[in-house]
Amino acid sequence: MSESRSGISGENLLFLTDEQLRQGIEAMFFAYRGFTADPDRILAGMAYGRAHHRAIHFINRAPGTTVNNLLSILGVTKQSLNRVLRTLIADGLVESRVGQSDKRERHLYLTDDGRALEQRLSDAQRARMRAAFRDAGPEAVAGFRTVLEAMMDAEMQRTYTRLKETGG
């Protein structure tokens, strides 16, 4: 906030006032609740939670990923992830295969049941995202993505970009 509010720089900086920033913060808070609400409802009845959803999502996204790789994507401790993974494996939603070249590694895959649940969850989440995108229009969507990307930690930005390129 070095530059003035009086237009010295020639730029309109009204969108950087504290009030605007606070509205952005609150929008982020309320929107994230909506963002997770639908999958949460689906998972509520089945002894799973948001952590399971995240694991399932990224295993589906990068089949054969190692536990370590998943760890760095999710940003939790390996113990935390392991607990989630254990139940998913026990319930037959995820398969864990010992690595061929490096036998310390476990490669993770969704089973058919796992893929089915992933579909249900992401259908619900995408439906909301689609409605929001459609209401807002393509330009707003572009801005949405630009700001979100700028809000990530540098490392997460790289992870996000890598995934994006992997995808399609």
Place this chain on the structure above:
Amino acid sequence: MSESRSGISGENLLFLTDEQLRQGIEAMFFAYRGFTADPDRILAGMAYGRAHHRAIHFINRAPGTTVNNLLSILGVTKQSLNRVLRTLIADGLVESRVGQSDKRERHLYLTDDGRALEQRLSDAQRARMRAAFRDAGPEAVAGFRTVLEAMMDAEMQRTYTRLKETGG
């Protein structure tokens, strides 16, 4: 871009593909981590967590709010909120005053210490938001807010708007 309603094939709907939606979902996930990272770091050393931050934020935002009102903003149970509030009051960051007109109500205020912590937390969070906003530019910011608002549940949208008008 304003020429939309002229038929499905006439519209550019590329921003609504499943791939685009999935990128939006992942952007939301990674960005929210960044969004909470700085306050989380500050709170880590002091026996408080994200729940305390949220309470402090909204009490600061609407001083004199009742417990019930705060409850509906935060979307948690009173038991959950009460646990947080109890420690904040015990530590002298929040003051709870019996209502004048309705003595069943408790009105919540930040103390000087509470305001000081609120400042530290929101400074950190705003700094990140400001950097992201500046990098992205005013049009992207407008789009960002439009999409987030469309992603909220209807009720949260109302709460958000009410707060926005209260603020400035």
Place this chain on the structure above:
DNA sequence: TTGGAATGTCAACAAGGCTGACGTAAACTG
């Protein structure tokens, strides 16, 4: 071949959600 680094598992604990039950005081209503 041996010690260290990397990968993953098990155990225990804490934060912060949740439900249910209950108590109290104040406000409202027939």
Place this chain on the structure above:
DNA sequence: CAGTTTACGTCAGCCTTGTTGACATTCCAA
């Protein structure tokens, strides 16, 4: 005025999901 409803607090207990610590296995390099 009596009975009901509302607002708030609290106790007890459960679940998910984060944490650290201890440990086994595997790989690799000195």
